[in-house]
Amino acid sequence: MFISRNILNHDNFLAEEFISGAFLQGSIWKDFLEAQKKELWQLTITNQENKVLALCVFYENRLWFGKSYLYAPKGPIFSNELSEAEKQEALSLILSQIRDITIATHRYEELFCKLEPNTTVLAPPELNNEDTVQPKDTLVLELDKTVEQLLADMHPKTRYNIALANKKGVKMRVSQKQEDLKHFLSLIKKTASRQQINTHSEKYYQILWQSLLKNNTGKLYLAEINGKIVAANLLIEFGNAVTYLHGASDYEHRKFMAPHLLQWQAIKDAKENNFEIYDFWGIAPADGSKPKWEGFTRFKKGFGGRIISYPGTKIFVYNRQWYSLYLLAKKILSIIKK
Numbered sequence: 001m002f003i004s005r006n007i008l009n010h011d012n013f014l015a016e017e018f019i020s021g022a023f024l025q026g027s028i029w030k031d032f033l034e035a036q037k038k039e040l041w042q043l044t045i046t047n048q049e050n051k052v053l054a055l056c057v058f059y060e061n062r063l064w065f066g067k068s069y070l071y072a073p074k075g076p077i078f079s080n081e082l083s084e085a086e087k088q089e090a091l092s093l094i095l096s097q098i099r100d101i102t103i104a105t106h107r108y109e110e111l112f113c114k115l116e117p118n119t120t121v122l123a124p125p126e127l128n129n130e131d132t133v134q135p136k137d138t139l140v141l142e143l144d145k146t147v148e149q150l151l152a153d154m155h156p157k158t159r160y161n162i163a164l165a166n167k168k169g170v171k172m173r174v175s176q177k178q179e180d181l182k183h184f185l186s187l188i189k190k191t192a193s194r195q196q197i198n199t200h201s202e203k204y205y206q207i208l209w210q211s212l213l214k215n216n217t218g219k220l221y222l223a224e225i226n227g228k229i230v231a232a233n234l235l236i237e238f239g240n241a242v243t244y245l246h247g248a249s250d251y252e253h254r255k256f257m258a259p260h261l262l263q264w265q266a267i268k269d270a271k272e273n274n275f276e277i278y279d280f281w282g283i284a285p286a287d288g289s290k291p292k293w294e295g296f297t298r299f300k301k302g303f304g305g306r307i308i309s310y311p312g313t314k315i316f317v318y319n320r321q322w323y324s325l326y327l328l329a330k331k332i333l334s335i336i337k338k
Contacts, residue, residue, distance in 0.1 A: 001045055001046070001047065001053065001086070001089060001090060001093060002045070002046050003043055003045050003046075003093045003094070003097055004043070004046065005041060005042070005043055005044075005097065005101075006042060006044060007030070007040075007041075007042050008042070008044070009027045010026075010044065010052055010055050011026045011238075011239070013055060013077075013079075014026050014055065014077060014238075015239030015240065016079075018140070018239070018240060018241055018276070018277050019074070019077060019118045020074075020135075020138045020140065020241075020243075020279050020281070020308060021073070021074035021116075021134055021135075021138075021243075021281075022074065022077060022118075022238065022239065023217075023236055023239075023243065024057075024073040024074040024075070024134070025055055025056070025057045025072075025073070025074055025075045025076075025077055026057075026238060027215070028211065028212065028236070028238065029057070029073070030042075030057060031211045031214060031215060032207060032208055032211040032212075033059050035207045035210065035211055036204075036207055038059040038060065039059060039060045040057060040058065040059035040060070041057070041058060041059070041101060042055070042056070042057045043055070043056045043057075043058075043076075043093075043094050043097050043098070045090045045093060045094070053078070053079045053081070053082055053086070053090060054077065054078045054079065054082070054087075054090040054091075054094070055075065055076060055077050056075045056076035056077070056094050056098075056115075057073075057075055058070050058071060058075065058098065058113070058115075059071060060110075062108055063111070063326065066108055066109060067108060067109050067111050067322060068108035068109070068110055068111070069110060069111050069112045069113065069114065069326075070102065070110055070112075070113040070114070071113070071114045071133070072113070072114065072115050072116065073116060073133065073134055074116050074118065075116060075117070075118075076090070076091065076094050076115065076117055076118075077117075077118045078090060078091075078117065078118060078119055078121070084121075087119065087121045088121055091117070091121050095113075098113055098316075099318070102318065109319070109322075110318055111317070111318060111319045111322045111323050111326060112315050112316060112318055112323050112326075113315070113316045114130060114133060114313055114314070114315050115313070115314045115315070115316070116133065116134055116310070116311075116312070116313050116314070117310075117311055117314065118310060119310075128314065128315050128316075129312065129313070129315075130312075130314060131313065132285075132312050133313050134282075134313075135282025136285060136309060136310055136311075136312040136313075137282070137283050137284075137285050137286070137307055137308070137310075138279060138280060138281055138282055138283060138307070138308050138310075139279075139280040139283050139300050139303075139306070139307055139308075140277050140278065140279050140280065140305055140306060140308055141267065141277070141278040141279075141280070141303060141304060141305040142276065142277060142305075142306075143267070143270060143271040143275060143276055143277065143278060144276065147268060147271070150267065150271075150304070153304035154302060154303055154304050155301070155303075155304075157302060158260060158302035158303055161257040162257070162260045162261055162264045164256075165223075165256060165258055165260055165261035166261065168225075168255075168256050168257070169225070170223050170224070170225060170230075170257070170258045170261050171223070171224045171225075172221065172222065172223050172224070172261060172262060172265055173221075173222050173224070174220070174221055174222075174269070175219070175220040175221075175222060176213055176216075176218070176219060176220070177220075178209065178210065178213065180220050180222065181205065181206060181220070183220075183222055183232050184205065184220060184232040184234060184246070184248060185202055185205060185206075187229070187230075187231065187232050187248035187249060187250060188205070188232075188248040190248070190250060190251065191247075191248040191249060194251055195292060195295065195296075196292065197292055205234075205246075209234075212236060217236055217237045217238060218234065218235065218236055218237075219234075219235045219237070219266075220232060220233070220234055220235075221233040221235065221262045221265060221266050222262075223256075223258035223259070223261060223262050225253055225256055225258070228250075228253075230249060230250040230253040230258050231247070231248070231249040231250065231253075231258035231259045231262055232247070232248050232262075233246070233247045233248075233259075233263070233266060234246040234247070235266055237275070240275055240276040240277055241275060241276065241278070241279050242266065242270040242275050242277070242278050242279065243279040243281050244263070244266065244278070244279065244280050244281050245281055247259065247262075247296075259299070263303060264303075266278070267303070278305075280300040280303070280305065283296075283297040283300055283307065284297040
């Protein structure tokens, strides 16, 4: 195996098979990170024929007092052709190279590195479990069925709500216009407040939408009642999948069931455009550790599909003393926010 540090486009490797969130290791997300002025690196594992066997894109998140940490969202990604021993070798190469980078290139001291491998790897004992950043479990819908079969596989209440939204006159449109993001931003604030969940800043969503439009990979699905936008979904297309990345709605208009109709339209459009997978992007874990996720998890499960689970977030700590202080600060901040 050979490891190289470059920023080449390896989207074809990432799209060879469906991996939920693989776009986070692809060119779309690299553009998004660079637009946020993030310092990022890409490590590529290849064989003698220069075939890509593993990929890891990671970037720096700055903390306080000249400290920072590294994060590889949904990475590294390993080829399914690798044996368990080869995956272990590739992971060891990646961890070693990441550490070399942290020592050689920084004004900021790296305290730890967060990884989210797409497969379970026999990791070194220094690589510990960490609170999940990206969803560990997701719900995916295979689109090789007919529209009638997809409807039949839904929960009866979901089918009813789709029909009800149509009956009540919910109108929909799909947008790739920068100015339409304002509708999503307004609704996401209301949704976050209602569900008591954390969301990103407006600037984050604005840069994300700009990056998706630049790559022609993002769509906004908007639902209207009497000319007023009451629900919005932000979707991303990558490889053979469409991912429902973010959604928001107006609770005052909940009786119109607009979110159900938006999802159904997005599913039908994905199928019509020859995508193979519709990824609902994250559901509550079975252990009950994310109680605030239970509501939207029930909503997503109503459309059918199957659950896929990934190993979750792993962390490699470089400075245990500072890492302990970081965890303490996180705990204090979470208490303050409550």
